[in-house]
């Protein structure tokens with residue numbers, strides 16, 4: 008039982024990372040109608056900048072403080088230079104151009120940081136573990152990640168539900184021309200939204216730094232999981248991003264943790280292991296297929 | 312059979328706060344040219360889209376040839392003999408004029424899992440293409456890419472495509488919008504020629520055209536059908552003149 | 561119709577060049593180029609099959625490499641079982657491995673098509689961005705599936721110790737193999753050409769253009785688009801079967817989405833909505849990769865921005881530039 012809770016927390020933590028990624032991406036998809044494959048690159052940039060600054064300064068917080076503006080800035084520059092020209096274009100153009108961006112960023116990080124992965128240390132004050140329940144010790148750092156993610160989710164909700172900016176963003180998604188006519192600078196608004204999205208990606212990246220290896224191409228594996236989240240949750244919906252992220256995080260983690268045991272009870276061990284590991288690696292895609300069959304537009308489709 | 316080819320009963324459709332169709336009921340007599348008029352934003356296109364199955368109403372019924380088709384998918388309605396043109400031209404811009412017409416011919420000729428023979432050389436297309444192009448005076452344009460046609464010709468092509476399946480009910484959403492006077496006359500002639508061979512629901516702004524072509528008129532204001540009457544009565548009706556003709560039309 | 565003439569003569573001279581290429585190469589003594597050009601033909605085949613989706617019917621599949629990978633694995637798995645002399649399975653019937661190209665290549669095509677049928681029937685329930693993401697996700701699912709498939713080498717993949725055998729040909733000979741690839745490519749292009757201009761092709765080209773109009777004409781496009789998805793998957797499977805033979809090695813990397821992206825790039829570079837353009841695109845992409853890689857290992861840092869520029873400024877691709885005329889409808 009304790010094992011289940013532990014794996015549950017692990018799943019939640021993956022879900023939080025996915026949420027940070029998908030929240031930004033789903034906004035860009037939903038509001039600007041642009042498909043951005045390069046979103047994972049900003050995750051990677053966040054991780055690299057964070058790891059480098061943290062290692063040089065010895066302060067994890069400084070690393071985070073550098074990673075966020077770096078990711079946001081890169082995002083806004085990319086929006087300004089490339090994506091802005093693609094809003095009115097076909098999805099195919101957007102796919103190809105952002106694929107080009109991925110090539111560029113992956114290779115650029117190899118040039119700057121080399122091919123060897125970087126490792127980022129968990130800061131001392133977040134190191135160690137706490138005993139959550141009798142017998143259940145859990146790393147503080149992972150708890151902190153979960154906490155930060157929840158805080159971001161709440162702030163995003165507040166931003167969209169309570170503030171003028173949030174209202175403009177939502178209206179911009181509904182009717183670009185109308186918002187423009189109301190005197191809102193829609194171009195600037197888009198750049199800001201894009202920057203916000205990449206900032207969240209950068210945050211996800213730097214927080215994943217101490218958990219995963221920081222390496223070139225790390226953005227793509229998370230990107231594809233993010234796509235699965237968005238497909239499940241529904242494009243353009245923050246609520247969908249929350250639900251999808253938690254679902255994918257849990258299914259993936261729990262599947263990998265417990266499917267082998269379940270299968271070993273049913274079959275002899277060698278088949279069980281190979282079948283279970285294949286199934287576990289495909290679990291979220293099967294989940295996605297199931298959602299698609301029932302609700303082709305995702306669980307919480309944004310109003311179009 | 313009923314002399315009404317289509318009947319609409321208590322139709323409602325809202326987009327958020329906008330009520331685009333409001334408890335709307337009317338019928339279309341078989342063989343008539345039935346005009347649908349009303350100011351911009353009255354809900355004419357929305358109504359057409361519901362009749363063709365492009366969108367579904369929130370409530371109400373659509374009866375076609377005594378059959379309830381309210382929830383029938385758009386492509387199935389096409390098979391029942393309902394054809395349409397769109398207010399914003401919907402042709403296949405990337406295909407040639409001939410291919411556009413061939414495609415619509417193929418659409419009405421069984422399945423299209425024919426993988427090998429050139430579409431323009433398939434029997435059914437060979438048989439019908441010439442006539443279909445000729446009917447809308449586009450035979451000389453057949454090799455031209457549709458995107459290169461003039462606006463008026465695109466409209467002709469669209470109407471021509473709608474006609475290839477020999478529909479029983481043809482719905483034209485402002486077919487003359489944006490056309491020069493020449494094009495309007497051409498299209499009026501075509502409709503005149505078709506009159507009697509099929510039923511036409513014509514959404515049109517130009518009152519001269521309506522009065523010269525239509526048998527019946529339904530007036531739509533704010534999603535409501537305020538009047539359905541023979542064309543002569545509409546000409547005299549004060550409410551229509553106030554609601555519609557009075558506004559400088 | 562001078563542009564048609566120009567296009568035809570370019571295609572004819574390109575084809576002729578490919579036919580006599582082995583002679584030219586053996587004169588010049590750079591034998592290595594034979595195998596490079598075999599790869600170009602194979603990738604060209606995969607790119608043409610992808611262009612059926614991207615260029616002719618507007619279905620943006622970002623998972624096309626999956627079918628290349630399936631085709632490759634079919635050949636490799638049959639080879640593996642043949643060399644281990646162990647049947648693939650014994651129930652419900654005994655299936656032995658095989659090295660016979662006349663058996664395994666058609667099987668590669670068939671099984672890829674089958675996967676495309678299952679995956680396509682799910683993906684085609686959606687449109688637009690959803691479709692792009694879902695094709696990608698399913699391809700990645702297959703990738704992880706093969707990574708976890710320890711029996712066939714998992715992450716490390718499988719080596720073939722020789723190429724398939726075809727009676728009357730010696731595929732181990734690079735020139736024979738080259739002509740097999742060329743033949744496959746030309747046959748596929750010929751079939752695709754018939755397809756594109758057939759009634760079926762007319763419908764799917766119409767779908768890419770104006771789905772709403774298609775429906776108003778009374779056509780439910782789902783089954784047509786699915787059929788095309790399957791045909792494209794079959795073409796990719798053939799390319800995969802050849803690729804496994806060419807490299808004598810398969811790995812999950814063949815299904816990785818970066819390969820799907822690269823196939824897309826080839827289509828775009830060559831010319832979207834043309835049947836010969838993607839071959840040209842594959843040639844340019846692989847030759848550039850080959851040559852840039854000689855000067856710098858970081859060639860992608862140049863390729864990426866170049867791609868962005870092509871997308872923004874030169875939509876018609878190389879084939880469009882040299883051949884003139886318009887894309888999308890040959």
Ligand SMILES: Nc1ncnc2c1ncn2[C@@H]1O[C@H](COP(=O)(O)OP(=O)(O)O)[C@@H](O)[C@H]1O
Nearest residue numbers: 326329331349350351352353354355356357358
């Ligand atoms: N898809 C839609 N979403 C929201 N509002 C719509 C939509 N389509 C139409 N409307 C609204 O419904 C009303 C009727 O529009 P329409 O049917 O196009 O009128 P008409 O064709 O008579 O000019 C208008 O107020 C229009 O803004």
Ligand SMILES: [Mg+2]
Nearest residue numbers: 355356357398
């Ligand atoms: Mg209208």
